[in-house]
Amino acid sequence: MATSTSSPTASLSGLAPRPLKRRKSGEFRRSILPTTMLWVLAILVAFPLLWFLLSSFKGGGELFTYPLSFLPREWTAGGYVRAWERLDFVRFFGNTMLVASVTTVLTVFFCATAGYALAKYRAPWLSVLALCILSMTMLPGEVILNPTFTVVRDLGFYNSLLGVILPSILTPTGVFMFRQFFITVPQELLDAARIDGARELTIFFRIMLPLARPIMLTLGIISFQWRWNDYIFPLIILSDPKNFTLQIALRTLIGSQNIDWVILLAASVISMIPLVLLYLVFQKYITSSDINTGLRD
Structure with missing residues (x-):
């Protein structure tokens, strides 16, 4: 009598998908x-x-009707038209873009240099300085508004965009971010560059900064957002309406007796457009970098 035997391979193949x-x-x-x-x-x-x-697409009467509706019953862009006619967006956008862009570039550069020095140079006083910078992150910005305003006024930068830019260049958060990143960069990479004859500036600009590109972009986006949305400091520095930034200009829409919410909502949405575009453009560049690329085992 013939006996049929099943193949072990077939039985195993039938059982394999079950654990998966x-x-x-x-x-x-x-x-x-x-x-x-x-x-x-x-x-x-x-x-x-x-x-x-x-x-922002609702009419004035629909904003406060009861029951409230999530979607507009009648879509209208009248608030945007009135807001554009009410405010000189070209001037205010230009002032805010100038402040945010210049401050961001200088912030990234000076924070990178300070973070590199604190991370890679060895001196007792550098550790104390790093601790002092870290402690400054625990202080609210409002605490130093009074002395900062006094310094800006005594330097002759009151009521100028330069008076808004200069105090905002070096941030403790940015220095701390770069320092923590540069600490993770292997010292062997710098030693190899020095053996090849590279100078300190060459090492910084051609090795360290390319490696720190994710940190540069992250700090750049955060700094640009900070400066774009900054309200308190420009408010106490700027008094001429021609120098107003966008956030101060939005404040002028609030009257002493009433508030035109339709114009204010539309103007607020317009002020957010550059930040949304900034996020859409640079989000793909915020990726981790492989700091061991130039090393061999």
Whole structure:
């Protein structure tokens, strides 16, 4: 009598997909809770922004009608037209762009140089200086407004855009970010460059800065956003309406008796456009860099 024997390979191939399926189903079940929490958090963050954006397309009477509606019953762009006619956006955009751009470039450069010195040079007083810079991150900016204003006034920069730019160049947060990154760069990479005859400036500009490009872009975006949305410091430095930044100009829309919310909402949305474009352009460049590229085992 002939007996049929099954191949071990066939039996193993029939059993192989089952553990893989169980593993995938287990991973899916474990990811349900984190994914749900992320979606809830995203909705909580996005809901006020969407309400703010959609409210800018509502009429004045519809903003305060009860019950409130999420979507506009009658879409209108009249608020944007009136806001553009009410404010000199070209001048205010130019002033704000000048302040934000110049400050961002100088902030990234000087914070990178300071962070490099604190990370790669060895001196006892540098450790104390790094600790002092780190302690400054714990101070609110409002604490030093009075002495900063006094210095700007005594230097003759009151009521000028230069008076807004100069005090904002070096930030403790930026120095700390670069210092922490440069500490992770292997010292062997710098020693090899010095053996090849590279000078300190060459090492900094041709080795360290290219490696720190993610930090440069991150700090650049954060600094640009800080300066674009800054309100308190330009308010106490600038008094001439011709030098107003955009945030101060938006403040002029608020009257002493009433507020035209339609114009204010539309003008606020217009002021956000450069920041949205900045994010869309540079988000793909904020990636991690491989600092061990130039090294061999």
